[in-house]
Amino acid sequence: MRAIYATDLSAASEAAIENETCLECLERIGVETIHLVTVVPSNVHPGMPGMDLEGRRERALDRYRGVMEAAGFGVETHVVRGTPYRRINGIAETVRADLTIVGSRGQSPLANRVIGSTARNLARTTVVPLLVNRVEREDERPEVLREHLFQRVLYATDFSENAERAFDAFSYLRHATQEATLVHVESPKDQSETDPEERLAELAETLDGWDIETAIEVRQGDPAEEVLDVEADVVPTTTLVGSRGQSRIRRLMLGSVSEDLVARARGNVYLVPPPRTA
Structure with missing residues (x-):
């Protein structure tokens, strides 16, 4: 597997x-x-007075490369200029990446209402599965909030086609997963003749076969709020969710469950987008 690791050198x-x-x-x-991958904003120039931007960038990337190579990974570096989420998506397509990883301090309640962070823009537009790796918000030397990325997974499903695609990610996540909680939030519009607990139980059987200790929950109410409540209860290391994708106009608006989870979840979020259309 090939991963994009996006960094702003922060x-x-x-x-x-x-x-x-x-x-x-x-x-x-x-x-x-x-x-x-690090993206240099178009308004930042290497010759700006009093700043050794190029040198700082090279030293940071060399240090990161050394850490990753010592951990056994092959590493390539990319320094590009432009809009971060667009360039990250472009490189992901070019190198045929299997996932993109971005660190995020999260947002304040007020900032959640404003579009602008790379993590949120990637959540709307990512072309491959996206891992938002949450770190402490306030500390000058922050630490990741939930280590062992996929050890405890909260999987949220509405039983849609892309939710099933997200569940398929367990085929490789299972090698790092010990526990999973499967949650479905019912709405008044649900017309399925199948009991949601039965459908979750079927999924749980698959995970049980992989020696993943699994629990199921069915909730009623607002999907994002209920999933966030379950996250607070079970404290997963990562929440796994599918995204239905957005139209070009819809990307300018807030409100989808997956975007809410990327913005507001306390831990990591693994977002699986729909397959790319030709």
Whole structure:
């Protein structure tokens, strides 16, 4: 597997990259090659007075490369200029990446109402599964909030086609997963003749066969709020969810469950997008 590791060379990115347990989890799920990507904003120039931007960038990337190579990964670095989420998606397509990883401090309640962070823009537009690796928000030297990335997974499903696609990610995540909680939130519009607990139980049987200790929950109410409540109760290391994708106009608006989880979840979020259309 090939992974894009997007970094803005901040303390948050460094914390995610240099955490040994996170790197071990990536190795367990089959990642062999990591493409370190940093995007230079178009309004930043190497000759700006008083700043050794190029030198700082090279030293940081060399340090990150050394950490990852010592952990057994093949590493390639990419320094590009432009809009971060667009360039990250472009490189992911070019190198045929299997997932993208980005560190995030999360957002304040007010900032959640504003579009702008790379993590949120990637959540709307990612072309491959996206891991948002959460780090502490306030500390100058932050640490990742939930180590052992996929050890305890909360899987949220509405039984849609893309939710099933997200569940399929367990085929490789299982090598790092010990526990899973499967949750479905019912709405008044649900018309299925199948009991949601039965459908979750069928999924749980698959995970049980992989020696993953599994629990199921059916909730009623607002999907994002209920999933976040379950996350607070079971404290997973990562929440796994599918995204139905957005139209070009819809990407300018807030509100989808997956975007809410990326913005508001306390731990990591693994977002699986729909397959790319030709």
